[in-house]
Each structure stands twice: as structure tokens, then as C-alpha cells.
Amino acid sequence: MSxxxxxxxxxxxxxxxxxxxxxxxxxxxxxHRSLILGxxxxxxxxxxxxxxxxxxxxxxRAMQAxxxxxxxxxxGNWSVHGVGVGGFAEPDQVIDCGNSGTGVRLIMGxxxxxxxxxxxxxxxxxxxxxxxxxxxxxxxxGAQSYGxxxxxxxxxxxxxxxxxxxxxTVPMPSAQVKSAVxxxxxxxxxxxxxxxxxxxxxxxxxxxxxxxxxxxxxxxSEGRVITLQGQPxxxxxxxxxxxxxxxAAFPVCAGLIVEGxxxxxxxxxxxxxxxxxxxxLREMGADLTYENERIEGGxxxxxxxxxxxxxxxxxxxxxxxxxxxxxxxxxxxxxSFAVGKTVMRGVKELRVKESDRIDAMARGLEACGVxxxxxxxxxxxxxxxxxxxxxxxxxxxxxDHRIAMSFMCLGMATQKPVNIDDGGPIATSFPIFExxxxxxxxxxxxxxx
Ligand code: S3P
Numbered sequence: 001m002s003x004x005x006x007x008x009x010x011x012x013x014x015x016x017x018x019x020x021x022x023x024x025x026x027x028x029x030x031x032h033r034s035l036i037l038g039x040x041x042x043x044x045x046x047x048x049x050x051x052x053x054x055x056x057x058x059x060x061r062a063m064q065a066x067x068x069x070x071x072x073x074x075x076g077n078w079s080v081h082g083v084g085v086g087g088f089a090e091p092d093q094v095i096d097c098g099n100s101g102t103g104v105r106l107i108m109g110x111x112x113x114x115x116x117x118x119x120x121x122x123x124x125x126x127x128x129x130x131x132x133x134x135x136x137x138x139x140x141x142g143a144q145s146y147g148x149x150x151x152x153x154x155x156x157x158x159x160x161x162x163x164x165x166x167x168x169t170v171p172m173p174s175a176q177v178k179s180a181v182x183x184x185x186x187x188x189x190x191x192x193x194x195x196x197x198x199x200x201x202x203x204x205x206x207x208x209x210x211x212x213x214x215x216x217x218x219x220x221s222e223g224r225v226i227t228l229q230g231q232p233x234x235x236x237x238x239x240x241x242x243x244x245x246x247x248a249a250f251p252v253c254a255g256l257i258v259e260g261x262x263x264x265x266x267x268x269x270x271x272x273x274x275x276x277x278x279x280x281l282r283e284m285g286a287d288l289t290y291e292n293e294r295i296e297g298g299x300x301x302x303x304x305x306x307x308x309x310x311x312x313x314x315x316x317x318x319x320x321x322x323x324x325x326x327x328x329x330x331x332x333x334x335x336s337f338a339v340g341k342t343v344m345r346g347v348k349e350l351r352v353k354e355s356d357r358i359d360a361m362a363r364g365l366e367a368c369g370v371x372x373x374x375x376x377x378x379x380x381x382x383x384x385x386x387x388x389x390x391x392x393x394x395x396x397x398x399x400d401h402r403i404a405m406s407f408m409c410l411g412m413a414t415q416k417p418v419n420i421d422d423g424g425p426i427a428t429s430f431p432i433f434e435x436x437x438x439x440x441x442x443x444x445x446x447x448x449x
Contacts, residue, residue, distance in 0.1 A: 010404070011419045025052070025432060036110050038174075039068035052076065061096075062091075065091035065129070066118075067088055125321055133171070142164055187208055187230065187231060191227055239297065251263050253334045331344070387412075396421050419447065
């Protein structure tokens with residue numbers, strides 16, 4: 001089943017050179033945070049360029065259920081009339097976060113230090129994902145939670161009536177866990193400290209500072225130490241959401257593997273905690289250039305130009321994994337067209353994403369004739385060179401948008417077409433993917449249409 005309807009099987013086939021400009025949508029991580037922080041500020045936050053994917057729309061609806069006014073003004077312009085830190089109302093219905101781990105985990109954090117209860121659910125993918133990584137630190141603030149076995153959704157959080165601030169070291173590299181603790185810390189009196197051993201995306205820290213919270217970050221021998229003073233009054237903001245590097249990855253990578261391509265992807269956020277894929281591609285020999293580098297809304301941004309390239313396999317340094325964690329599926333596609341093997345280590349977090357992404361990519365690539373090695377924490381792809389990948393497989397997407405888009409890009413450069421069982425989840429993060437890729441020249445179709 002698709003997350004929001006019947007499955008949508010799709011096929012992609014060898015495409016002519018991809019040419020043109022790809023205007024990808026707004027950043028998903030920043031879009032979720034804009035709505036949640038807007039709901040926790042006092043007054044009206046304006047957002048331009050919001051990603052209108054299902055995940056973010058579900059977060060917007062959730063913020064309404066907690067009492068904020070969320071208004072769509074058209075063309076990516078939204079406003080949120082916030083209720084202030086500690087001002088959430090108790091929702092009178094179950095909060096359905098659909099497919100979105102970021103949505104549910106950040107919202108659980110945001111409500112956990114208010115004296116209200118909320119029950120959360122999602123689709124089959126989300127209800128299978130671990131939530132103990134969130135409810136454990138929320139318990140330290142005084143919140144209680146009651147979920148299914150292993151802390152899975154549906155799950156009820158009973159917020160702490162008298163929250164206490166916490167000092168918490170995040171046990172795995174996860175921006176969602178870090179952010180949930182910071183959002184919970186907003187309504188706890190005193191100082192909440194979050195320590196991460198490896199740097200993960202820092203949008204929450206940047207945006208909390210932008211909304212006027214007293215937050216500081218220090219590098220120490222323990223890692224990044226983030227200190228937040230509780231119970232600030234957050235000031236509403238005018239936010240322009242940069243375009244999503246994780247969505248840009250698809251037209252960029254397709255441009256690198258489809259012979260003769262030259263694709264321009266403008267205005268992409270290049271926050272160093274997100275840009276690991278582009279560094280990796282350049283190390284593989286990609287003709288990928290940054291044009292018109294600039295700062296927009298406090299984030300580094302550039303126009304990316306990707307041209308078809310002869311690529312070589314490399315070892316991706318494990319310490320880079322967090323800065324490209326969502327890009328390993330599409331990197332494994334690119335690696336299939338490189339000469340030599342590409343080794344991705346330190347990637348076990350991929351096993352608890354929207355799907356087990358190591359397993360999903362390994363099985364699908366094997367079905368298309370690529371040799372794969374894997375263990376719990378590693379994925380190795382044996383590249384077959386440009387034009388060397390047979391294709392011809394049907395790949396299961398497991399309700400995972402990035403798996404679906406990765407296999408659609410694969411089929412644009414394989415000898416035989418590549419099929420997926422369900423492209424429906426693409427709408428969670430990149431609702432215009434099919435049109436945008438088709439406009440560049442990609443041969444992708446819905447198989448039953
Ligand atoms: C995200 C954090 C990452 C990433 C997800 C978005 C965020 O998840 O995979 O797509 O916006 O904080 P983890 O925190 O599980 O690494």
C-alpha cells in the first residue's frame with residue numbers, strides 16, 4: 001500500500017541527455033522546524049518556500065491540533081500564528097504524522113514539557129520505527145509515554161506538568177533526537193544541555209537562535225555541547241526556506257549518470273552538516289560545480305551544475321556519514337555506474353529510516369544486476385561503469401520516498417528499464433519529482449496509466 005492511497009507502480013528507462021534547470025522544492029527539515037517553532041512563538045511567523053510535501057502538511061495539521069493557526073497563502077507562502085512556549089492546547093484527536101519520522105519526533109519533543117497528553121500514529125512505515133530514542137530522553141524531563149512493544153507508535157505522550165531541565169548525550173548520530181530534546185527543553189525552567197558526539201544537521205540550533213532563544217554551541221572533548229536556556233519568549237520570524245539538498249541530489253545524480261547531461265539545480269542549501277554527498281561525488285570525479293555561491297536566510301546556498309561524468313569508486317569516510325545520511329540510496333545508484341567499488345561504512349542508521357535502506361538498496365540493485373556486499377553497518381557497491389548496469393529489475397520501495405526516487409534515477413541510465421512497485425511515497429518529500437525529471441528529459445512513467 002502507498003502511504004496515502006493505492007500503490008503507484010512506475011517504470012523508468014534509458015533517457016536522452018538530461019538538460020535544463022531543475023527548481024527543486026524547499027528543504028524538508030527546515031520546513032518542519034518553521035511550522036513547529038512558528039507555533040511556539042508568540043504571534044505571526046511568515047514562511048516563504050515551504051515544502052508542500054505530505055510530511056510537512058501533516059506537521060502543519062498537527063500544529064493546528066495543538067492550537068496554532070496555520071494558513072496557506074498560496075505558492076509556498078504560509079503563516080503560523082503561534083501560541084507561545086508552553087501554550088499548546090491538548091489535541092482532541094489522534095495526531096497522524098503519516099510517513100514522517102521528523103514530524104512525529106520533533107512534535108513529541110515540543111509537547112512533552114506541557115501538561116497535556118497526545119496520541120501519535122502514522123503509516124505502516126512510521127509505526128514500525130523506533131521511538132524509544134525519543135521517549136527515553138523525554139522521560140528525563142518528567143514526560144511519560146505509553147506505546148506498543150519496543151516503544152512503537154501508536155503511542156501516547158503524557159507531558160510533564162513540572163518539567164525539569166536535562167543534560168543528555170545523544171547515543172546515536174540523530175538530528176531528530178537532538179532536536180526533540182532541545183524543543184522539550186524550551187518549556188523546562190533552567191538550562192538544558194544536549195551533547196552530540198558527531199555533528200548532525202544544525203537547523204534547530206540556527207533557527208532557535210533566529211527565534212530569539214538563548215542557545216550556545218561549544219566544541220569540547222565530549223563533542224558538540226549545546227546549551228539552551230528554558231522558557232524564552234520566542235519572537236515570530238520571516239523565514240525563507242532554502243531548497244532541499246536532499247531533493248537536489250536526484251537531478252544532480254541523474255545528470256552525472258545519464259550520458260550527455262547538463263543540469264542546473266539553482267538555490268540549493270549547502271549547510272556543511274548537509275552537503276556530504278556533493279563532496280563525495282566530486283571525489284568520485286563528478287563534473288559538479290557550485291555557481292553563484294551566496295548566503296540566504298543565514299544558510300550557505302549555491303546553484304549546482306552537474307554534467308555527465310566518468311566516475312570512480314571510492315571509500316566514503318565514515319565521519320562524513322551524518323552529513324549525507326539521506327543520500328546513501330542515491331549514492332549507491334551513482335556508485336553502480338562508477339568504475340571500481342564504493343565502500344560506505346558507518347551507515348547503520350540507514351536501517352531505521354523510512355525503510356531499512358541498506359537492505360532495500362541492496363535487494364533492488366541486485367535485481368538490476370549489480371553486485372553488493374553488506375553487513376549491519378556497511379554497504380559496498382561494485383561499480384559496472386557508465387552504460388554497464390543491466391537493469392531490468394522490479395524494486396520494492398517499502399513506503400520509502402528516497403528508495404523510490406533512487407531506483408527511478410537508476411533506470412534512466414541502465415540498459416533495460418527499472419520498475420518500482422510503488423512511487424506513491426515520493427509525494428511525502430518531492431511532490432513534483434515526476435514532472436521535474438520529465439521536463440529534463442527523463443523517461444519515467446506510471447506503469448498503469
Ligand atoms: C532529519 C534528521 C535525519 C534525517 C531525516 C531528517 C531532521 O534523521 O534522516 O530525514 O530533519 O532532523 P535522524 O535524526 O534519524 O538521523
